[in-house]
């Protein structure tokens with residue numbers, strides 16, 4: 193969140209209530225978009241798991257995760273977002289992918 197926003201002043205209570213409602217509506221839309229993007233990101237687990245299995249690479253790739261964290265830390269600092277929380281979000285996303293990859297490989301072995 194860049195800290196260059198203007199402080200909002202409200203005409204009256206009704207105006208503030210409208211701002212709250214509109215903001216929540218937009219947040220609901222953004223949450224849906226985020227969820228859709230999480231599904232898209234996780235859907236690469238199948239191709240990645242099979243490719244790594246073919247090459248003989250493990251599911252967990254520390255170097256790749258370190259580079260993701262580095263990128264996210266830079267973006268967080270630039271946008272004044274809490275770095276620790278951004279890193280936690282990325283950890284959750286990579287965990288989703290790793291769990292999915294392990295499940296795909298388990299099913300691939302057990303038929």
Ligand SMILES: O=C(O)C(=O)C[C@]1(C(=O)O)C=C[C@@H](O)C=C1
Pocket residue numbers: 240251252253254256257260285286287289290
């Ligand atoms: O890029 C990979 O090798 C992946 O498996 C994807 C991913 C990720 O979710 O970004 C997941 C697990 C790895 O440890 C690193 C990255």
